[in-house]
Amino acid sequence: EPEVTQTPSHQVTQMGQEVILRCVPISNHLYFYWYRQILGQKVEFLVSFYNNEISEKSEIFDDQFSVERPDGSNFTLKIRSTKLEDSAMYFCASSIAGGYTFGSGTRLTVV
Amino acid sequence: AQKVTQAQTEISVVEKEDVTLDCVYETRDTTYYLFWYKQPPSGELVFLIRRNSFDEQNEISGRYSWNFQKSTSSFNFTITASQVVDSAVYFCALSEPSSNDYKLSFGAGTTVTVRA
Numbered sequence: 001e002p003e004v005t006q007t008p009s010h011q012v013t014q015m016g017q018e019v020i021l022r023c024v025p026i027s028n029h030l031y032f033y034w035y036r037q038i039l040g041q042k043v044e045f046l047v048s049f050y051n052n053e054i055s056e057k058s059e060i061f062d063d064q065f066s067v068e069r070p071d072g073s074n075f076t077l078k079i080r081s082t083k084l085e086d087s088a089m090y091f092c093a094s095s096i097a098g099g100y101t102f103g104s105g106t107r108l109t110v111v
Numbered sequence: 112a113q114k115v116t117q118a119q120t121e122i123s124v125v126e127k128e129d130v131t132l133d134c135v136y137e138t139r140d141t142t143y144y145l146f147w148y149k150q151p152p153s154g155e156l157v158f159l160i161r162r163n164s165f166d167e168q169n170e171i172s173g174r175y176s177w178n179f180q181k182s183t184s185s186f187n188f189t190i191t192a193s194q195v196v197d198s199a200v201y202f203c204a205l206s207e208p209s210s211n212d213y214k215l216s217f218g219a220g221t222t223v224t225v226r227a
Contacts, residue, residue: 031212041220043156055212081151083156089154095213097143098163098206104155 002026006092006103013082013110021077021106023092029101032075034067035091036060037105043091049075082110114138115205124193125226131190132221134203137193140164144206145186146215151199159201162186163223193225 013019013069020084025032034046047067054067064080075094079086087110092103116135116149124130136145147159162179170177174191190197199223204215 033212033214035215043215043217045214045216048214050212056214085206086155089186094216098213099161099209100146100158100213100215101204102148103157107154 003103004092004094004101004103006090006106008106009104011109013108015084015110016081019079019082019108021079021090021092021108023077023094023103024036025092025094026101027073027077028097029094031055031095032069032096033075034077035062035092035093035102037091038085039088045079046090046097048066079108082108086110113218114207114216115203115218117203117221121224122217123224123226127161127192128145128195128225130190130197130203130223130225131143132203132223133188134186134188134218136184136186136205138184138205138207140207140209142208144153144213145179146204147186147204148202148204149189149199150202151219156202159188190223193223195225195227198223198225 007022032049035043037043043060047057059104066078068076089105089107091105114137142165145162146227149157167179176189178187200220202220206213206215
């Protein structure tokens with residue numbers, strides 16, 4: 001069964017550093033997403049990406065965040081200058097016609 | 112406003128008991144999708160079910176069953192004869208095509224603890 005692959009599974013970074021979280025969505029899916037889950041809280045939508053551009057973004061997705069699909073395969077989330085409150089699990093997902101697949105997540109810890 | 116409400120924060124049961132998790136949603140769309148996910152302590156989101164709004168048949172999959180009631184905007188989930196391995200956080204989620212991107216709105220989750 002096709003999978004969404006996320007790397008790395010864990011990342012520790014210093015406050016103020018830039019991080020890039022990587023995802024390989026399912027190849028025939030059309031929509032790509034990033035979600036965030038702060039420890040002990042619910043899963044929150046960050047951004048959706050369709051046809052090589054951002055389709056929608058939440059109020060969490062401010063100027064420090066960006067997404068790219070650089071090579072038609074990878075889908076990346078960049079956090080420019082990390083803050084302590086960016087510590088969370090980040091999930092990538094892809095979908096087609098309402099069918100959803102999540103990656104296993106990247107646990108980001110900002111110290 | 113919350114699109115998906117899971118009123119139960121935590122449920123604790125003894126093994127072999129049944130447990131029902133409530134989910135109430137809010138949408139103006141006539142076509143939408145409802146999901147349940149399980150999140151074990153390892154952290155990944157495990158897909159359990161997707162239901163579209165036109166299919167009101169209840170579904171059973173092994174020890175899991177789902178009761179979809181459009182009249183009350185509820186999509187409840189029952190685990191029959193619970194086992195310790197069922198201990199996890201369970202999330203209900205809603206996808207509305209009118210949002211143009213099928214993004215999911217999650218409920219706050221219900222933590223289920225099954226004691227041996």
